Amino acid sequence: MKKIEGVFAPVATPFGADGNIDFGKYAENLAKFNKTGLAGIVALGSNGEFTMLSHQEKLDLIQAVRKGIDGLLIAGTGCESLKETIELTKGAADRGADAALVINPCYYKRDLGEGTLEKFFIAVADASPIPLMIYNMPGNSGVNLSSNLVLKLAAHDNITGVKDSGGNIVQISEILAGAPEDFSVFAGSGSYLFATTALGGKGGTLAVANVAPDLCAELYALCVKGEYDRARKIQLDILQLNACVTSRYGIGGMKAAMDLAGFFGGLPRPPLQPANDAARADIRAQVEKLGLLGKYR
Amino acid sequence: MKKIEGVFAPVATPFGADGNIDFGKYAENLAKFNKTGLAGIVALGSNGEFTMLSHQEKLDLIQAVRKGIDGLLIAGTGCESLKETIELTKGAADRGADAALVINPCYYKRDLGEGTLEKFFIAVADASPIPLMIYNMPGNSGVNLSSNLVLKLAAHDNITGVKDSGGNIVQISEILAGAPEDFSVFAGSGSYLFATTALGGKGGTLAVANVAPDLCAELYALCVKGEYDRARKIQLDILQLNACVTSRYGIGGMKAAMDLAGFFGGLPRPPLQPANDAARADIRAQVEKLGLLGKYR
Amino acid sequence: MKKIEGVFAPVATPFGADGNIDFGKYAENLAKFNKTGLAGIVALGSNGEFTMLSHQEKLDLIQAVRKGIDGLLIAGTGCESLKETIELTKGAADRGADAALVINPCYYKRDLGEGTLEKFFIAVADASPIPLMIYNMPGNSGVNLSSNLVLKLAAHDNITGVKDSGGNIVQISEILAGAPEDFSVFAGSGSYLFATTALGGKGGTLAVANVAPDLCAELYALCVKGEYDRARKIQLDILQLNACVTSRYGIGGMKAAMDLAGFFGGLPRPPLQPANDAARADIRAQVEKLGLLGKYR
Amino acid sequence: MKKIEGVFAPVATPFGADGNIDFGKYAENLAKFNKTGLAGIVALGSNGEFTMLSHQEKLDLIQAVRKGIDGLLIAGTGCESLKETIELTKGAADRGADAALVINPCYYKRDLGEGTLEKFFIAVADASPIPLMIYNMPGNSGVNLSSNLVLKLAAHDNITGVKDSGGNIVQISEILAGAPEDFSVFAGSGSYLFATTALGGKGGTLAVANVAPDLCAELYALCVKGEYDRARKIQLDILQLNACVTSRYGIGGMKAAMDLAGFFGGLPRPPLQPANDAARADIRAQVEKLGLLGKYR
Numbered sequence A, B, C, D: 001m002k003k004i005e006g007v008f009a010p011v012a013t014p015f016g017a018d019g020n021i022d023f024g025k026y027a028e029n030l031a032k033f034n035k036t037g038l039a040g041i042v043a044l045g046s047n048g049e050f051t052m053l054s055h056q057e058k059l060d061l062i063q064a065v066r067k068g069i070d071g072l073l074i075a076g077t078g079c080e081s082l083k084e085t086i087e088l089t090k091g092a093a094d095r096g097a098d099a100a101l102v103i104n105p106c107y108y109k110r111d112l113g114e115g116t117l118e119k120f121f122i123a124v125a126d127a128s129p130i131p132l133m134i135y136n137m138p139g140n141s142g143v144n145l146s147s148n149l150v151l152k153l154a155a156h157d158n159i160t161g162v163k164d165s166g167g168n169i170v171q172i173s174e175i176l177a178g179a180p181e182d183f184s185v186f187a188g189s190g191s192y193l194f195a196t197t198a199l200g201g202k203g204g205t206l207a208v209a210n211v212a213p214d215l216c217a218e219l220y221a222l223c224v225k226g227e228y229d230r231a232r233k234i235q236l237d238i239l240q241l242n243a244c245v246t247s248r249y250g251i252g253g254m255k256a257a258m259d260l261a262g263f264f265g266g267l268p269r270p271p272l273q274p275a276n277d278a279a280r281a282d283i284r285a286q287v288e289k290l291g292l293l294g295k296y297r
Helices: A023-034 A055-068 A082-094 A114-127 A147-153 A169-178 A190-198 A213-224 A228-248 A250-261 A277-289 B023-034 B055-068 B082-094 B114-127 B147-153 B169-178 B190-198 B213-224 B228-248 B250-261 B277-289 C023-034 C055-068 C082-094 C114-127 C147-153 C169-178 C190-198 C213-224 C228-248 C250-261 C277-289 D023-034 D055-068 D082-094 D114-127 D147-153 D169-178 D190-198 D213-224 D228-248 D250-261 D277-289
Strands: A006-010 A040-043 A072-076 A099-103 A132-136 A159-164 A184-187 A203-205 B006-010 B040-043 B072-076 B099-103 B132-136 B159-164 B184-187 B203-205 C006-010 C040-043 C072-076 C099-103 C132-136 C159-164 C184-187 C203-205 D006-010 D040-043 D072-076 D099-103 D132-136 D159-164 D184-187 D203-205
Touching: A006 A072, A006 A213, A023 A055, A040 A055, A055 A072, A055 A082, A082 A099, A082 A114, A099 A114, A114 A132, A114 A147, A132 A147, A147 A159, A147 A169, A159 A169, A169 A184, A169 A190, A169 D190, A169 D228, A184 A190, A190 A203, A190 A213, A190 A228, A190 D169, A190 D190, A203 A213, A213 A228, A228 A250, A228 A277, A228 D169, A250 A277, B006 B213, B023 B055, B040 B055, B055 B072, B055 B082, B082 B099, B082 B114, B099 B114, B114 B132, B114 B147, B132 B147, B147 B159, B147 B169, B159 B169, B169 B184, B169 B190, B169 C190, B169 C228, B184 B190, B190 B203, B190 B213, B190 B228, B190 C169, B190 C190, B203 B213, B213 B228, B228 B250, B228 B277, B228 C169, B250 B277, C006 C213, C023 C055, C040 C055, C055 C072, C055 C082, C082 C099, C082 C114, C099 C114, C114 C132, C114 C147, C132 C147, C147 C159, C147 C169, C159 C169, C169 C184, C169 C190, C184 C190, C190 C203, C190 C213, C190 C228, C203 C213, C213 C228, C228 C250, C228 C277, C250 C277, D006 D213, D023 D055, D040 D055, D055 D072, D055 D082, D082 D099, D082 D114, D099 D114, D114 D132, D114 D147, D132 D147, D147 D159, D147 D169, D159 D169, D169 D184, D169 D190, D184 D190, D190 D203, D190 D213, D190 D228, D203 D213, D213 D228, D228 D250, D228 D277, D250 D277
Parallel strands: A006 A040, A006 A203, A040 A072, A072 A099, A099 A132, A132 A159, A159 A184, A184 A203, B006 B040, B006 B203, B040 B072, B072 B099, B099 B132, B132 B159, B159 B184, B184 B203, C006 C040, C006 C203, C040 C072, C072 C099, C099 C132, C132 C159, C159 C184, C184 C203, D006 D040, D006 D203, D040 D072, D072 D099, D099 D132, D132 D159, D159 D184, D184 D203
Antiparallel strands: none
């Protein structure tokens, strides 16, 4: 299969006024992403509000993205139960996903020790027709997948990489130091794409790539070419925008930034809330500072 | 409606060898619970593995419990999206649930501030045909519902109580000090049922009530009658069994204890694992010490 | 020795305008406490700003309290190093302390596992001329002393009790269930004095006892006499004042409340700050509501 | 003054069989460090067991280091009270320290909000005859100094840098993006020296530099020269040794590694424990793998 490498956007899911997925707007966003430097799209990532969607909506979305993009498609398929995770992963493969991004189950935290999580990922990898990327997202899941666990999983033929959204650069370094050469270690946020790539990472799937796809792709390409000074500058420049669309204002903030950059962002699905006026002013300032206002209109 | 008061078992969901819900075993368990001192049943609590079940399985379970029990039925209906939470709550009401136990959405932790959670609960309460109990379960959700938030929600006509599984006795005290007289504050674990009731709580929904229903009901009844010395003794006596079926061995441990006490426990749904041999030996010792071995066979 | 039982005030340390300890004001406060229902005084607790004081200041303070009070004197003697802890404990004994309250070292958290902490407490207990109370204060130290550890330590002849300021009522219950009858389990905050005593605790050392000593002593006495309804009422009534002098406004808040109640509070030692105006208004409202304004003038 | 730049060792404090500081062994270690590529020494850092030492011992140590080294001397002077911190900082300056490394007070966590900590650092900086480095060590202190706070402090004329031992690379990046050009941002651990330097950091003070000083100095020098491929290799190679002397085995592990590399490590001051046999075997394997066994004998 094609190598999982480069910068991916974990696309937002557009909703219409009736609260349902707006597939038309979705297709328009994808058409715009096709013209950027992105290597591909992650559907049903955290930024795609995957926990807000029904099983059927998830399958429909994967199909829509597959039709809408030229590049690689990674589909988020992790659920609390092993059974549903396997079903969704197979459904994603049937609909043309190149790989599955699998987050760990996390509700029963005390029952989900490292041995249990290892069994979970191995079972999904064994059953999956497409390669898996492990998805570590401790900020949302409340569970961290240690470098030790990820390195064990990296030995499986059908586990091809990890998207680490914990941002612990030591943990990321430990994975890079111990994993096979072709194991793709991805930054899970635009705020440490430079550090991850400089240490040997193969790309990232970044909320901020929904707003500034070309800047993120350029940062990565410069690192790969060894042009660290220019890459560093972009990294430091995008920190504030990155914070606006992640830690500072969440999904609502990311969607507001997409609207400002010329994509369709719209409203998140409740209980998630849209960005308020103060947040929008902050976001607009960052979008403008990077010359992104209306750039993708 | 009937008052939400007394001890409830958050019933386990039995699975067959094929991984599907075993409604026959479920009915047998319920028939046994009907003969105990329990005030009712909570279906689809954390101990019912609600996050492992599909929307349709949840509706089927509620219907099955309604048919199977004489007492009150509280159904867990909280989901990540507001839309699905309301749909499930209405579905539960249609199937005869007396109240809905609603956990807060929790995946997008940084997006779910107290104001947003308040809106969520108010929207569900407004839309629900049956009264709501707030479900605070920070150990699993990673989010605590403060006494301040719970007291705001307690003012809503259709919000009738809180099940607090955080175990912070100060927070529970603050709710009891500030809530209306008819607001039911429930202990969410058997390890602080005594303290909660002594402070004015109205009952509990307790994992350990799946194993020792009559002992839990007696503890509560003694507190209500002011017989604190006898109640305290039961409280201290059940701490170790309570730990076995919650913090120490989780769902697998609870199901193993149910098997030992004469209910059907069986296997949890993967990735959850059954208790291992060392755990079973510990659990058996506690079950025996309390004279519960085979008591409900 | 006299039994460690009842309510103790962890006295504040008064500072003069020059930043030094004001022993005159200290003596005045102690004289007032002598007339209350308190069982004794804890010098050099967290509320006594012990980490702000030099070794010599600590010794001087212990001497001053011993001269100033009729009841029991417990002196806080825990330091980061074992050597200094033993020296200070011996110094406290020389100056007439009845018992030593020993907090665990906590700076090197990852080096201080339960086995290491056990060795620490055993070494202090072996070397100490006076009995030890273990001091668990996870909110400040960042380390929790588990019920398992405390129960191991409770077996030592020279370890006589625990002051648990973590407020985890299950942990407190587990200690009460497993400890020898004469082991004194103390509530470390006024917010769970009722629950702790109802479960079998022997008293408390409470910030709020610096402001409302008689109310706290009464709450405890009522519990001991089995008058739970009256005790519960006091418990729920003092929650807000208790929060003001602990979690809400810290040491500065406690000293402001002492001033309002008629003791000398004054300024904390920097970097600790006095309560600001908004805090003082909140504190005053709570002090007034309980009829404590100027009560001890 | 000389610029604070390069790699520093936070020297261990050697203790004799009597538990007192062994100044002879200390001098021997320093003489060896003088011949390495280190830019200087940090006395009284966390690795120097500063919380285990008396005020007088601290002053004596600073004097001893000043006599023993050719390079820059940074002295750790942070205490819980502002008063003692200022006294110790002045004492350090009197004894020839080039800069003071000031950790935040941390015991009264809830009283020490960002405004209070800002006042603390400003007061120390105003009173200090020598420049300050802020010391952020959340793993031990339980308090994180945000990039926002550090950037405010960076504006003070007498605050010259930060040693960030939290390891949050995003926070480090935010400081680098916002601080004046001459503000020195230091990695606080050898596990992210590469990432920090690649992003624009000016050096580090690293436990592992007590064991592998030349390797650490080389890693830094290569980054500065833009030789990222070689620097990256060293970074990934030293991760395991770094873990052994920090997160995995703490102070005892670091001292054991020093012994193996040919420095004097010896025993930590109790309650800290020496590394046990299993730890020593792991440490030895890492020391050997890097060719450091006996290198500095």
